[in-house]
Amino acid sequence: MNKKAIWILIVLLTATVILASFIGRYSMTVNELLEVGRGWLTGRELSPREDQFLFLFFQVRMPRIVTAILVGASLSVSGTIYQNMFLNPLVSPGVLGVLAGASCGAAVGIVIFSSWPLTQIFSFAGGILGVSLSIFFSKLYPKAPILALLVGGLVSASFFTAITSLLKYVADPNQQLPQLIFWLMGTLSRAENEKLSWIGPPLALGLIFLVLNGKVLNILSQGDEEARALGIESARMRLIFISTATLICSLSVILSGIINWVGLVIPHILRLILGPNNQTLLPASALGGGLFLLITDTIVRSVWTVEFPLSIFTALICLPIFSFSLWYDWKRP
Amino acid sequence: MIEVRDLSFSYHRGGQILKNLSVVLAPGEVVNILGSNGCGKTTFLKIILGLLPIEPATVFINGQPLEQFKRHQLAHLLAYVPQAHNGIFNYTVREMVLMGRTSASPWYRFSAEDEKKTRTVLKRVRLNALADRSYLEISGGEKQLVLIARALVQDSSFLIMDEPVNGLDYGNQFRLLTIIRELADTGLAIVLTTHHPEQAVFLGGRALLIKNGHLVADGPTDQIITADAVTRLYDLPPALLDQTKHFAS
Known part of the structure; x- marks a missing residue:
């Protein structure tokens, strides 16, 4: 069943990638693509429309599709990691203050420096600062480290949210505020090959590392003492897992801004269907998260002629699914 | 072999829990550790x-x-069996055991x-029929057997159990103790804590009595678990001495 589920997800993702490549406001047909490909291979001079087609396919649509998959996968996988780390199936990347820190960093970049590269750098730094602050707060109460880390995450998130609110208040309502709002609500409209080329590889490496370590994550979900008795250096492994999950989360924020709910709902639903074994759940989360975000983005960009922030739709879709899954989990024997 | 030399221990900002404790635990033996709550x-x-x-x-291992x-x-x-x-x-039960x-x-x-090892151990502790059941949905006694099975697949020479029958009903306690005794008969060293002197007698082997962090007695279970030792270990009033008459005096 579990292996089958992974294969089903791979097939669905592949099919969605193919579909998403051809649909959108500028639609293409498979024949057109084959014709352009043949022309390009034989060295025939391409018509302006074919040039435009190539540009659209490789410079706009493909980076957007790859970004959707990477962002969805990283949010979902990091959600799975946090849920296991904190022994709580209802936590998400937001819990450690990662998203709040990254949002705040982006707000500083947009409002104070009005610089796109600085916005990206500050966003990444904000995510790291968010988790560092959570860990710092947790160290103030070493008696109950897991609980203290959760409270530390809450404090850290509140702190960064307060600063972001202040920046929203002082932002130029015509120039900066719409840009900031767009960033805070997530979008894939800024996906581009150049950004993908330097963020994609570390993000993909982090994802692969986490996906291949489901066995160790299972042990860590047994609690510190049992994990150590079972032969795992739990403190070190916990740090590695949390740092890697935070890294891929922050990188995803640079690619797409803040996209909520994916990191909570996708692992939760998949755990209900496939069970908690992280050897299956982690690859399924990566595939499922990528698939979910790609489908959502493809629908949103195809239906409306203007770009809508993606978090609106992820929330609208995820909320009923999440409520149903909670009810289902409660009701099942 | 586990050798403990003059061990003292206290928790952060707490009083001393163990005081100058020295003991050697040999391979293949059953060691019952008894003492009141909080004795260490x-x-x-x-x-x-x-x-x-x-x-x-x-502390030295081998x-x-x-x-x-x-x-x-x-x-x-x-x-370790917590x-x-x-x-x-x-x-599932199988996933839990595989973690070992x-x-x-x-x-x-x-x-x-x-x-393969997991299947063999599940059979050995009579859990093979439950292999695909959820760990959270089985009974307390079965859960404890899963934790024992998880420890057994580690293939270690010492099985260390912390009050393994805690919270189980009387029947399940003895079913579990029977399995523990069978494991001991295979040559596996078992070190366990218990609140029940009669269960230590049932398991046999050796007993360590700890009181206020001190090792007060160490020897063959049937010789050192006496009515007198039990009343002193748990500070029982003399009026209750009769309650312990099923131990040797």
Whole structure:
């Protein structure tokens, strides 16, 4: 069943990638693509429309599709990691203050420096600062480290949210505020090959590392003492897992801004269907998260002629699914 | 062999739990550790498992100081059965037991050998019929057997159990003790804490009596668990002495 589920997800993702490549406001047909490909291979001079087609396919649509998959996968996988780390199936990347820190960093970049590269750098730094602050707060109460880390995450998130609110208040309502709002609500409209080329590889490496370590994550979900008795250096492994999950989360924020709910709902639903074994759940989360975000983005960009922030739709879709899954989990024997 | 030399231990900002304790635990023996609540039994187990920080060169495993072992090396020598496992995620019984093979199986998947060992151990503790059931949905006695099975697949020479029958009904307590005795008969060393002297007598072997952090008695269970020793160990009033008459006097 579990292996089958992974294969089903791979097939669905592949099919969605193919579909998403051809649909959108500028639609293409498979024949057109084959014709352009043949022309390009034989060295025939391409018509302006074919040039435009190539540009659209490789410079706009493909980076957007790859970004959707990477962002969805990283949010979902990091959600799975946090849920296991904190022994709580209802936590998400937001819990450690990662998203709040990254949002705040982006707000500083947009409002104070009005610089796109600085916005990206500050966003990444904000995510790291968010988790560092959570860990710092947790160290103030070493008696109950897991609980203290959760409270530390809450404090850290509140702190960064307060600063972001202040920046929203002082932002130029015509120039900066719409840009900031767009960033805070997530979008894939800024996906581009150049950004993908330097963020994609570390993000993909982090994802692969986490996906291949489901066995160790299972042990860590047994609690510190049992994990150590079972032969795992739990403190070190916990740090590695949390740092890697935070890294891929922050990188995803640079690619797409803040996209909520994916990191909570996708692992939760998949755990209900496939069970908690992280050897299956982690690859399924990566595939499922990528698939979910790609489908959502493809629908949103195809239906409306203007770009809508993606978090609106992820929330609208995820909320009923999440409520149903909670009810289902409660009701099942 | 586990050797403890002049061990003292206190928790952060707490009083001293163990005081100058020295003991040798040999391979193949059953060691029952008894004492009242808070006397340091569980602390002692956690120390020999390397779960608590101690002074260097106070605990030795096969002649080597405990602090020199890496966690995965210790997992090959000592397997731990906690008092209870209150999991959040509903792993199946088979998945729970397979976790015991993690330190022996470094690759990201478990091998066919790991799977085979898991099946064998599940059969040995009579849980094979429950292999695909959720751990969270089985009874307390079955849960404890799962934790024992998880420890057994580690293939270690010592099985260290913290009050293994705690919270079980009377029948399940003895069913579990019977399995523990069968395991001991195979030559596996078993070190366990218990609140029930009669269960220590049932298991036989050796007993360590700990009172206020001191090792007050150490010897064959049937010789040192006496009515007098039990009343003194638990500070029972003389009027209750009769209650302990089923122990040798």
